[in-house]
Amino acid sequence: MTTAPWRDPALPVAARVDDLLSRMTLEEKTAQLYGVWVGAATDGDGVAPLQREMTADYDWDELITLGLGQLTRSFGTAPVAPALGARALARAQRRITAAGRFGIPAIAHEECLAGFTAWQATAYPVPLAWGAAFDPPLVEELGRRIGQDLRSVGVHQGLAPVLDVVRDPRWGRVEETIGEDPYLVGTIGTAYVRGLESAGIVATLKHFAGYASSAGARNLAPVRAGVREFADITLPPFEMALREGGARSVMAAYNDTDGVPASADPRLLTDLLRTDWEFEGTVVADYFGIGFLQTLHRVAGTEAEAAHLALAAGIDVELPTLKCYGRPLVAAVAEGTVPEALIDRAARRVLRQKCELGLLDEDWEPPREGPVDLDSAENRALARRLAEESVVLLDNPDGVLPLPPDTRIAVVGPRAADALAMLGCYSFPSHVLTHHPEVDPGISIPTVLESLRSELPDAKVTFAEGCDVSDPDTSGFEEAVARAAEADVCVAVLGDRAGLFGRGTSGEGCDVTDLALPGVQADLLDTLLTTGVPVVLVLLTGRPYALGRWQGRLGAVVQAFFPGEEGGPAVAGVLSGRVNPSGRLPVSVPRVPGGQPWTYLQPPLGLAGEVSNLDPTPLYPFGHGRSYTDFVWEPVSPEAAEIATDGSHDVTVTVRNAGERAGAEVVQLYLHDPVASVTRPDVRLIGYQRVELAPGESRRVTFRFHADLSAFTDRDGARVVEPGALELRVAASSAEVRATVRLRLTGPVRRPGPDRVLRCGTTVE
The missing domain is CATH 3.40.50.1700 (Glycoside hydrolase family 3 C-terminal domain)
Structure with missing residues (x-):
């Protein structure tokens, strides 16, 4: 095997993976499609509910002779000293490579929602605090530092960030989200992805898609979002994090939307994700999500049927541990009820990712043993800065x-x-x-x-x-x-x-x-x-x-x-x-x-109105926040303009610190569409810039608005830019408008393509 083409790093990744797949048995290919959660409790009182019911029995020594796709949370399951955990993970990887015919390590994944979820690791502010900071570069540094810590102990994949947009704050997982606006969620989440990926860690976008729109704000509840809410609120952060952040993995959500579970939806996981967005990474199941197709959604009668639905939809890896993608799937393929081509498709994606991570190389070695500090002074300084800004x-x-x-x-x-x-x-x-x-x-x-x-x-x-x-x-x-x-x-x-x-x-x-x-x-x-x-x-x-x-x-x-x-x-x-x-x-x-x-x-x-006695106006609006200094906003220029439906326009505002101490202002840009072919949010965020100012200092902020940022989903389900009047509102919050620029879009209705502009360009002088 050491001289086989798949071991040759000089060959293209696709050629290496094709050669390896051609040599593998059905059982060996399938083994790449599941993880194992070593040490997780199976008595029903573990980290996650239903662990006992959703975990198949297995013999570790026998199991790894076929290879293994993933190792689940070696650090995040029980308290283990980081250096000891790194040695244990390296030892497990050596056993896996020694036992299998091909000597391929597993991908080790961990949670990293607000820091590496491990004992003695830095506990950073939660993502909702990232959103409050309005500081993408700082969040990118956060992702980079967390990624470096993960990489230092042999972890390859991080299950973060959460890109769900808050739709009902009664939902328990609001703390894991970045906020209630898709532009804020997308820009901050993308920054975190860039940081994590720059450290060599596979970022996993959660939860794809619709999870936070659950009925009654209940966890793992049905979603009844309409086509436009799904397209214009739920999906944009994921698209941005894939296109601009380079995320290499996506986690399928637990929920169903209009009766179709995300884990069994090929329109979502294949047509949209793979065809429209050209995603080439891996799709992983949320924990026990494939088994839930049988037990909670009841769209499958057996574990094999659940596996078939998930594979056909586009889920490549069953997490956290084997259940449906193990023996039931192998038996179904042998019986002819599941096409082996689905196994090959998923295994090819998994092996391609392993190849990109260097796990197919002959000289692969786990990180060298040595002291490990997951809560360094640098980490704590970053945690302090982000906390202060939030x-x-x-x-x-x-x-x-x-x-x-x-x-x-x-x-x-x-x-x-x-x-x-x-x-x-x-x-x-x-x-x-x-x-x-x-x-x-x-x-x-x-x-x-x-x-x-x-x-x-x-x-x-x-x-x-x-x-x-x-x-x-x-x-x-x-x-x-x-x-x-x-x-x-x-x-x-x-x-x-x-x-x-x-x-x-x-x-x-x-x-x-x-x-x-x-x-x-x-x-x-x-x-x-x-x-x-x-x-x-x-x-x-x-x-x-x-x-x-x-x-x-x-x-x-x-x-x-x-x-x-x-x-x-x-x-x-x-x-x-x-x-x-x-x-x-x-x-x-x-x-x-x-x-x-x-x-x-x-x-x-x-909004509030005379047709109801209930006034939903918030006490403090989105984007609101006070300071110990005073900021003066100079007039915006220009005040009005006309651009084509594929054009752009610059909006400039000067902000001065009129107080006696240094401070930071967050300049926000909102879009108001007076008339559209479907109802639109009264205002929505399309740009922002955090500006640090010394006493008496002024800075000029310029937003480059592109007409694509006014796009929405029309009655036919197509994304369009419509001609007509628009207002750009420069504001200190969604309700504190400082100036308005009136635009008129001219020309035909336009359908922006997959290269549409996703964010305002911003410069500070």
């Missing part, structure tokens, strides 16, 4: 913030002294260590209380928990009120506890009926306000919560979306004034807990 100052009407350095502060609330308040559900401590309570988190996670005491050493800081996150007990209210009454200011730190499948108030499978703060936290806040002491509300959450109940009653409101291991110092820095807040809302903050789902992407009928 904190959103929602309100500060009376200038209570920044806090004086020698003031008396009562810190109150269930999130103030809990390190896990900083972390999302896919951080290792929240995701895995709940099953290992005897193990320490493995990383330092300063709390808000600790950080505030360090930040303001001359302040007198007292603390009372007040209540639990979700427990109804109010016995702690009395002490909390006493501490607040003794202070000059009360900092109420409230929010979520991340968890999985009902074990938290936010996270996968932790969906909610409304957007009221969990437990009795709202009552605690009301009680604190009776003291007459100014109350600063700090929210550490995985979703937005309704805050209209306290409008005009709070001294200030600070929002942080699970800001990671450096989130405590970041929040404390904003409270002290060391950090000038620059985060902007990636999701709207509602006024009342009900009246959802609602995002800012509404057509006229979805």
Whole structure:
């Protein structure tokens, strides 16, 4: 085998893969199409539900004689020291290569949603915080650094980013998303993909497609999105991340849309993804997703039928462990009920990716043993910077913030002294260590209380928990009120506890009926306000919560979306004034807990009006955020123009820092289409630029708008650019318009092709 053409790196990848496939038996080809989750619990109480029912029995030593496609979460299943985990993974790979006829290693994959989900690895802010930062270059650096850590221990593939667009914030996985706008999700997600791929890691786009549009905001629920919502809201982030980011893998979603499960939809996974978008990478199943075609969707009667549906649709790899793509699939091919050509198609894609990763080369070796640091000083510095940029100052009407350095502060609330308040559900401590309570988190996670005491050493800081996150007990209210009454200011730190499948108030499978703060936290806040002491509300959450109940009653409101291991110092820095807040809302903050789902992407009928007594207008709109300095926006030029339906137009605005301290403004560009052949969102984001400014400094921001950015799906299901009037709105948020440029598109209706322009070009001078 060492002299076979498939081992020759000088030959084209396709030629190598074809030669290898021609030498493999049916069983060996099929073995490349599934993963194995070594060490995962099968007692029904593991990381994921249904593990026991969805895992086939196998003998490891016998199984690997056929080869193996994937190794699932060697680091993300149980606490293991990074260096020891790297040695164990290398040892497993050597056993696989020694046992099989061809000596091909498996692709090792891990979760990396908010950092490498491994013990002692940096826990970064969650993706919703990435969206709040509005800083793609910083997120690209985040992806690169996470990718380097993954690569250093022998991992090849990362299951991230999540590109689902928030449609109902009651959904538990909002914390994993980047926001409620497809342009923001696409640009930030693409930056993360570029970073991960630049480190040699295969980025896997999740969840393709429609998962976040579930009915009733329930996890893994049916989706009833229409054609235009699917095409114009759900799909664009995936298209951008594939075309511009170069992602090499896509994960099929759990949901069905209009009765067709994504995992069994060839129009989605083959026609759109492969033919229209020319994707050549691998499609992997979400965990147990192929088996769910039989057990949950009931579109297959047997495991073999589920395997056939998934293969025919275009899923190449069954994850996390073998079930349907194992013995049932081999038997079905032998019986003639499943064409072997489907096996060949999927195996060719898997082997091509392995070839590109160097796993078919004769000289392949796992990473050399040595010390491993997955939480380096550089990592923590990046985590701190991203956390600081993501904190959103929602309100500060009376200038209570920044806090004086020698003031008396009562810190109150269930999130103030809990390190896990900083972390999302896919951080290792929240995701895995709940099953290992005897193990320490493995990383330092300063709390808000600790950080505030360090930040303001001359302040007198007292603390009372007040209540639990979700427990109804109010016995702690009395002490909390006493501490607040003794202070000059009360900092109420409230929010979520991340968890999985009902074990938290936010996270996968932790969906909610409304957007009221969990437990009795709202009552605690009301009680604190009776003291007459100014109350600063700090929210550490995985979703937005309704805050209209306290409008005009709070001294200030600070929002942080699970800001990671450096989130405590970041929040404390904003409270002290060391950090000038620059985060902007990636999701709207509602006024009342009900009246959802609602995002800012509404057509006229979805806005407030006289036809209903219910006003869905958010308390704080998408893109909103305050600063400790003042920015002055100079007039936009030009004010009006006429361009063709395939033309472009530059919009320029000058922003000046008129305050006395450095700060960052986020200049946003929105599109308003007054008249179209189908209803359109009243406004939608089409460009943005974060601008750092010293006191008195001015910068000129130019957006290059292309007519393609006005495209939408018409009544016939085609993407079109229609002639007519448009408005470009330069704004500080979706509701804070600073200037309007009126355009007129001229010429015929145009159908942009696969090379359509996906984003505004932006320059800063």
